[in-house]
Amino acid sequence: MILVTGATGTVGRHVVDRLAGVHAVRVLARHPERLTRTGPQVQAAAVDYTDAAGLTAAMTGVRAALLITADPLRPEHDAHLVTAARAAGVRHLVKLSALAVADPEANDLITCWQRDAEDRIRTSGIAWTFLRPRSFMSNTLGWARSVRQEGVVRAPHGSAPNATVDPRDIADAAVQALTEPGHEGQAHALTGPEPLTPAQQTDILSDVQGRRLRFEELSREENRGQLLARYPQAIADALLESADRQRGGAKAGTDDTLPRLLGRPARTYRGWATDHSAAFRTGTTTEGS
Structure with missing residues (x-):
């Protein structure tokens, strides 16, 4: 049994799609009604990350778990997940982290939260793999409304490069780490093929x-x-610090880990934009991911 948290999110839903039908999957979802993949091999467990007993029960019988958490203001969520995994006898934790944790100059709230989560897993006694992606290509879906309505993209630091990565590639790497041997004790840097x-x-x-x-x-x-307008001040400040680092060139580097893992080139931004073109098209009312 493989457990996936964050199964309704940008990466987690792709992981569930790839695992379903091949492996027995259990998903932790606070809103199971939002799951995009269901079926006899996909079990949904509606458990809050603060429910220690519920988390341990949900992880019982699980061999490997993908941990995706999304709230740097609630670091106890990561702690509870790791504690439950240890109590339930989970043998391998795959953590979706961030490439910024490897940058000693990155000390914003979000990066420090991810570092702390990695440290907690590293000292848990459970085998681990860290997935450290650069920014997601899908973040540009935040431009979709202004593109549709005005033909305009508004963003900071227009000349600052970022080797963004397709979330589908991250999901492919996660599935490998969850299902194949040899990833234990590895931290995989995941970038796109070029900085843009x-x-x-x-x-x-x-x-x-x-x-x-x-x-x-x-x-x-x-x-x-x-x-x-979208985030608490602490998170907004962390995102501003991250944007400033991008302006300084900290996110321009590419890594060959994804091609080596997947046996193919990493997906390009042009490919991602083509596959998601409907989200930016005039007359479209919903934004894809």
């Missing part, structure tokens, strides 16, 4: 959409205002 700036991504979206899109660079204060 927001302005360059806008040009690619223009080509895919077949219409000229305009890029407008947000000032730091404009970006901060947009972030504060």
Whole structure:
């Protein structure tokens, strides 16, 4: 049995899709009704991450677990998951972390939270694998509404490169780590094949959409205002620090781990944009992921 947390999210849902029908899967979902994949080999366990007994019960009989948590203001969620895994006898934990943890200059709230989670798993006595992706290509879905309605992309640091990665590639790497031997004790850096700036991504979206899109660079204060409209201040500040690091070139490096793991090139942003073109198309009312 393989357990997946975050099964309704950007990466987790792809992992469940790939595992279902081949492996018995149990998903921890606080909102099981949002699952996109169900069936006789997909068990849903509606357990809150603060419910220690419920988490241990959900992990009983599980061989390997993918841990995806999303709230840096609730680090106890990671602690409870690791404690439950140890109590239930889980043999392998695969943690979705972030590539920034390997950067000594990155000390924002989100990166420190991921470092702490890795340290907790590393000292748990359970075999571990860390997946450390760069920013997701799917983050640019945040531009979809303005692209549809105005033909405009608004983002900070338009000339700052980022080797963004397709979430589907992250999911493929996660499935390998969960189902194949040899990943224990490994931290996999996962990047896309090339660094692209927001302005360059806008040009690619223009080509895919077949219409000229305009890029407008947000000032730091404009970006901060947009972030504060969506997130608590502590998280908004961490995202601003992360954006500043990107401006300094900290996210431009590529890594060959994904091609080596998957036996094929990492997916490109152009490919991702083509596959998700409907989300940016005029007249579309929903945003894909």
